[in-house]
Amino acid sequence: xxxxxxxxxxxxxxxxxxxxxxxxxxxxxxxxxxxxxxxxxxxxxxxxxxxxxxxxxxxxxxxxxxxxxxxxxxxxxxxxxxxxxxxxxxxxxxxxxxxxxxxxxxxxxxxxxxxxxxxxxxxxxxxxxxxxxxxxxxxxxxxxxxxxxxxxxxxxxxxxxxxxxxxxxxxxxxxxxxxxxxxxxxxxxxxxxxxxxxxxxxxxxxxxxxxxxxxxxxxxxxxxxxxxxxxxxxxxxxxxxxxxxxxxxxxxxxxxxxxxxxxxxxxxxxxxxxxxxxxxxxxxxxxxxxxxxxxxxxxxxxxxxxxxxxxxxxxxxxxxxxxxxxxxxxxxxxxxxxxxxxxxxxxxxxxxxxxxxxxxxxxxxxxxxxxxxxxxxxxxxxxxxxxxxxxxxxxxxxxxxxxxxxxxxxxxxxxxxxxxxxxxxxxxxxxxxxxxxxxxxxxxxxxxxxxxxxxxxxxxxxxxxxxxxxxxxxxxxxxxxxxxxxxxxxxxxxxxxxxxxxxxxxxxxxxxxxxxxxxxxxxxxxxxxxxxxxxxxxxxxxxxxxxxxxxxxxxxxxxxxxxxxxxxxxxxxxxxxxxxxxxxxxxxxxxxxxxxxxxxxxxxxxxxxxxxxxxxxxxxxxxxxxxxxxxxxxxxxxxxxxxxxxxxxxxxxxxxxxxxxxxxxxxxxxxxxxxxxxxxxxxxxxxxxxxxxxxxxxxxxxxxxxxxxxxxxxxxxxxxxxxxxxxxxxxxxxxxxxxxxxxxxxxxxxxxxxxxxxxxxxxxxxxxxxxxxxxxxxxxxxxxxxxxxxxx
Numbered sequence: 001x002x003x004x005x006x007x008x009x010x011x012x013x014x015x016x017x018x019x020x021x022x023x024x025x026x027x028x029x030x031x032x033x034x035x036x037x038x039x040x041x042x043x044x045x046x047x048x049x050x051x052x053x054x055x056x057x058x059x060x061x062x063x064x065x066x067x068x069x070x071x072x073x074x075x076x077x078x079x080x081x082x083x084x085x086x087x088x089x090x091x092x093x094x095x096x097x098x099x100x101x102x103x104x105x106x107x108x109x110x111x112x113x114x115x116x117x118x119x120x121x122x123x124x125x126x127x128x129x130x131x132x133x134x135x136x137x138x139x140x141x142x143x144x145x146x147x148x149x150x151x152x153x154x155x156x157x158x159x160x161x162x163x164x165x166x167x168x169x170x171x172x173x174x175x176x177x178x179x180x181x182x183x184x185x186x187x188x189x190x191x192x193x194x195x196x197x198x199x200x201x202x203x204x205x206x207x208x209x210x211x212x213x214x215x216x217x218x219x220x221x222x223x224x225x226x227x228x229x230x231x232x233x234x235x236x237x238x239x240x241x242x243x244x245x246x247x248x249x250x251x252x253x254x255x256x257x258x259x260x261x262x263x264x265x266x267x268x269x270x271x272x273x274x275x276x277x278x279x280x281x282x283x284x285x286x287x288x289x290x291x292x293x294x295x296x297x298x299x300x301x302x303x304x305x306x307x308x309x310x311x312x313x314x315x316x317x318x319x320x321x322x323x324x325x326x327x328x329x330x331x332x333x334x335x336x337x338x339x340x341x342x343x344x345x346x347x348x349x350x351x352x353x354x355x356x357x358x359x360x361x362x363x364x365x366x367x368x369x370x371x372x373x374x375x376x377x378x379x380x381x382x383x384x385x386x387x388x389x390x391x392x393x394x395x396x397x398x399x400x401x402x403x404x405x406x407x408x409x410x411x412x413x414x415x416x417x418x419x420x421x422x423x424x425x426x427x428x429x430x431x432x433x434x435x436x437x438x439x440x441x442x443x444x445x446x447x448x449x450x451x452x453x454x455x456x457x458x459x460x461x462x463x464x465x466x467x468x469x470x471x472x473x474x475x476x477x478x479x480x481x482x483x484x485x486x487x488x489x490x491x492x493x494x495x496x497x498x499x500x501x502x503x504x505x506x507x508x509x510x511x512x513x514x515x516x517x518x519x520x521x522x523x524x525x526x527x528x529x530x531x532x533x534x535x536x537x538x539x540x541x542x543x544x545x546x547x548x549x550x551x552x553x554x555x556x557x558x559x560x561x562x563x564x565x566x567x568x569x570x571x572x573x574x575x576x577x578x579x580x581x582x583x584x585x586x587x588x589x590x591x592x593x594x595x596x597x598x599x600x601x602x603x604x605x606x607x608x609x610x611x612x613x614x615x616x617x618x619x620x621x622x623x624x625x626x627x628x629x630x631x632x633x634x635x636x637x638x639x640x641x642x643x644x645x646x647x648x649x650x651x652x653x654x655x656x657x658x659x660x661x662x663x664x665x666x667x668x669x670x671x672x673x674x675x676x677x678x679x680x681x682x683x684x685x686x687x688x689x690x691x692x693x694x695x696x697x698x699x700x701x702x703x704x705x706x707x708x709x710x711x712x713x714x715x716x717x718x719x720x721x722x723x724x725x726x727x728x729x730x731x732x733x734x735x736x737x738x739x740x741x742x743x744x745x746x747x748x749x750x751x752x753x754x755x756x757x758x759x760x761x762x763x764x765x766x767x768x769x770x771x772x773x774x775x776x777x778x779x780x781x782x783x784x785x786x787x788x789x790x791x792x
Contacts, residue, residue: 029341031146031348033325033691039140041674042067043688043698044326046144046151047371048175050168051359053129053258055175055391057166059142059153064164066177068124068273072262073222074441075136075214076119083446084425087113094517094535099507103533106517109453110535115425115446118438120213121366121381123373124258125195125226127491129179132188133157134765137171146345146352149303152487161184162416169484170359171300174531176299177254178292185248192226192243201242201518206230208244211277215375222269225280226258230286239450253292257283265362265414265443275481306355309400310739312347312710312773314340314732326671333670333686338731343710346669349691350707351399353700359403363409363441365392369700378697383439385463386521387604391643391701393470394613394650394708397477398715400741405474412467414443415714416494419464421538427461432497435464437521454784457522461502461515462542465495465549469613474553476719479745479766481559489556493566496553499546500573505578506538512578514538514592515546521606524598525591538592541606545578548614550574580617580625582612587635588628601637603644605651612650615718619656630655638667641685642693647703653712653727661713662729668706672696715750717770718741724750724774725755744768746783758792 038060045056045067056067064498074085090112140155144598153164161182168175181187191208193201199212208228213221230237234324246252261273287295319341320328336775356650357369366372367388372381383389396404419433422445427434435445437460439605471488474480503513516737524532550570557563570590581592583589590597590607608629610616617625638646645668652660670686672694673679685702688694693702713727714737722742746768749761757774764783772779772791781789 007731029319029321031345031512032143033146033324033349034141034143035324035689036140036142036483038140039690042373043655043672043674043692043694044690046358046690047143047353047692048144048149048151048166048168049171049356049370050173050175050369051355051357052766053168053173053175053256054357056167056371056373056502056759057151057153057167059151059164059251061137061155061157061162064126064129064131064153066129066166067371068126068175068226068256068258069370069372070224070258070260071357071360071366071370072441073122073124073214073224074119074262075122075216075221076440076442076743077220077268079442079444079446081418081421082425083115084422087115088424088428091517095504095537098516098535098537099526103527103531103535105537107455107533108136108735110459110517111451113447114449114451114458114744116444117427117448117450118380118382118440119442120215121368121372121377121440123194123375124224125199126212127175127177127228127254127256128190128192128194128628130190130192130652133186133192136781146307146348147304148300149307149352149356162186165297165446167299171298171302172287172290172295173257174287174295175256176292176295177256179249179252179254181250184250187235187246187249187252187488189246189249190243191228191230191246191254193226194242203239203242203244205239206232206237206244207239210242213284220262220268221271222262223273223276224258224260225277226256227256227280227284228256229284230254231292239369247307255284255287257287259283262328262363262441265441266417267413285528303355306401307348307351308641310348310351310737312344312735313473314344314735314738325691329669329687329689329691330671333666340732342669342733343665344505346687346691347707347710350395350703351401353703354396354404357700358392358405358407359397360407362407362414362443364389364407364411364473365700367699367701376542378699380438380440384437385435385439385462385467386437386457386606387647388643388699388701389439390470390613391647391705391708393473393704395704395711397473398708398711398741400739400747402474402478402741405470408467408470410437410462411443412471412491413487415439415445415464415467416491418443419445419494419498426645427498427502429498431466431501432499433494434461434498434502435467436460437463439463450670454534455519457519459517459535460519460521461547462518465499466545468495469502469548469552472556475556476552476743477741477745484556485560489553492549492553492556493563495549496570499549500569503546503577505574506578509578511576513576514578515542518542520590520604523590523602523606525595526598528593532598536592538578539607540580540588540590541609544607544609544614544616546573547577547610547616559718573781580628582624582628584633584750585635586628587633588625597769600635603641605632605636605644605647608651612647612654612712617653620721626655633660636666639684642668642687642695642702643699643705645685646702648694649706649709650712653709654716656723656726658713658727658729661709661727662731665706665709665713665729668693668702711737711740715740715742715748717744717746719743720771722762722770724760724772725752728752728755730755744770746770760790762789762791764788
């Protein structure tokens with residue numbers, strides 16, 4: 001970032017602060033994360049990504065570290081279709097124990113129905129740019145522009161201004177870094193490339209080539225090759241070992257490309273691997289066709305096509321933009337300061353992260369998006385599908401980024417293949433497919449735990465049934481009938497086929513259907529006999545997932561005009577599912593029996609799935625259940641962890657509780673210190689200085705849950721009924737949000753003043769009918785494709 005640009009940004013901030021009582025035109029404010037010092041910790045670095053390649057920019061003046069990732073770089077190889085063998089033989093024994101109320105035995109037997117744990121997501125490498133110039137640093141600024149997906153660094157040394165610019169290009173499959181100086185020949189630096197995983201680096205004229213493989217046997221592992229090239233305007237570049245030496249250079253352009261041998265979930269990474277060496281050579285040669293300026297513009301055009309679809313502005317308020325982002329976050333959480341700019345920034349940051357990490361077929365954004373610098377990431381950097389992967393994609397449709405769901409499609413297609421073997425070997429069912437608690441790039445679907453871990457998270461068969469709802473959402477928002485026919489419906493039907501066979505009659509009420517065994521993800525109960533356990537029958541979360549799956553699959557079949565007999569079968573089973581129950585505390589029961597929770601404040605709230613993200617519980621249609629859900633949230637309290645906090649924003653928004661939704665949003669934006677600083681005052685779940693979600697440690701799902709939650713506070717729609725400003729905070733008196741999407745394939749531009757809708761523009765991309773609720777009234781509207789309805 002140049003001094004001039006920063007100066008204009010500061011002037012803009014001062015202008016807005018001085019005119020706080022005038023109508024603020026927030027489009028004048030750039031959406032930027034900025035800092036006046038370099039990053040010293042992962043949680044301070046700035047992320048860039050093109051959906052496959054990613055980097056974390058630390059921005060050091062003397063030694064700049066850029067950590068690299070490739071989202072296809074995983075340990076392991078395709079899963080063994082024979083895994084599990086005859087583990088299904090234990091299912092009747094577990095059911096027998098459960099129906100005898102012998103939960104201890106059931107928990108113990110569950111260990112015989114466990115398979116391997118997921119593989120590890122791996123770091124790619126590290127670029128280091130070491131500056132050999134001496135002298136004191138001044139006027140240091142580090143900035144990430146969400147408007148353009150560019151990171152900029154500027155500082156002054158010996159009266160010379162040094163600038164760096166970084167971006168990750170999707171159309172050109174590379175990362176670019178531009179080094180420049182205000183004085184001719186002022187750049188004197190070393191550039192090196194290394195990795196934590198097995199690697200070899202060769203330096204040649206203006207190029208570093210690094211190749212290797214992930215942890216594990218070389219002959220059975222994913223291989224990779226990275227090429228780093230430097231183009232200079234003047235001065236000289238020499239090579240030695242794994243380093244390029246820049247001497248007397250005024251401007252240098254660094255390009256980094258990488259390819260791996262990953263060739264899909266079912267292809268051996270060596271024997272059937274992708275031709276990564278040929279591909280990476282093609283990638284680097286392709287760049288010779290363009291100048292840096294042209295590549296930068298191609299990146300901007302591609303990125304802005306997605307990012308610019310949605311605008312979110314909060315008006316008539318003071319904006320704290322003259323302070324660095326970390327200081328804004330700290331004062332927002334510690335001093336309870338009002339800062340609508342930070343809230344707007346956080347909303348758009350979630351969209352930025354999804355664009356940057358979810359554009360690779362079959363390999364979605366993982367627990368850390370794609371930014372993972374450690375050799376062994378927390379929770380293996382995998383996909384946890386009892387909430388986390390689903391939450392990653394909550395904002396995709398509502399914030400107008402439907403293309404980014406594509407990676408989930410590919411993963412679910414793979415899981416449907418492995419899930420058929422899983423259904424046979426672990427559950428003894430020959431119809432349909434299912435998946436458990438985790439998956440990875442190999443589309444594993446088996447229950448995890450290796451026979452040694454708690455059923456609390458290991459033994460769960462509902463992952464696939466829940467994850468296909470992401471595909472249904474894509475259809476429901478776009479009404480793309482071809483997508484429904486070719487992709488979503490077949491996968492949903494396969495999940496239904498399994499569940500139709502998995503459901504059994506309730507031993508206490510044979511007219512009703514339940515699951516057994518089951519768990520409520522990662523939570524334990526206390527029975528009336530005092531036993532603490534995980535395994536049970538008829539859990540609320542299981543039935544909520546199946547209820548939503550059957551309901552939406554019936555809708556899908558109706559839309560396609562097919563499978564009438566199958567619809568009847570689904571409807572019959574749907575009507576027999578054990579209903580929700582309200583417990584002695586007025587709460588929504590999580591367990592079949594009215595047991596106590598082992599931890600009433602537990603971070604998971606899977607039994608509230610029917611409230612959000614599903615549409616089974618609502619204030620209008622099921623007021624008693626809505627009240628029970630409210631009581632459940634009140635009992636749980638407000639203290640939680642990142643992704644759970646993001647989920648609770650949405651839950652409270654569905655209950656139209658603007659006070660609680662906004663309170664939890666502010667809690668999500670609680671400053672959390674980077675791990676290395678050991679700051680005990682700022683260590684609870686919230687947000688790190690670079691706005692990454694602090695579980696802690698970093699999990700990206702909290703970012704996505706927060707972005708989805710803000711959208712949910714402003715508009716809710718089930719395809720037939722639309723609520724405008726259902727949970728608008730008191731502090732957001734005036735503002736607008738433009739370009740968000742609603743189920744039924746509607747685009748909404750919404751404007752409000754004094755907490756009332758002043759104008760709503762609903763653009764229909766398909767024929768439809770809506771009941772719109774706003775300003776205390778309801779209006780029924782009929783829309784034709786391509787028309788716009790304006791409400792005031």
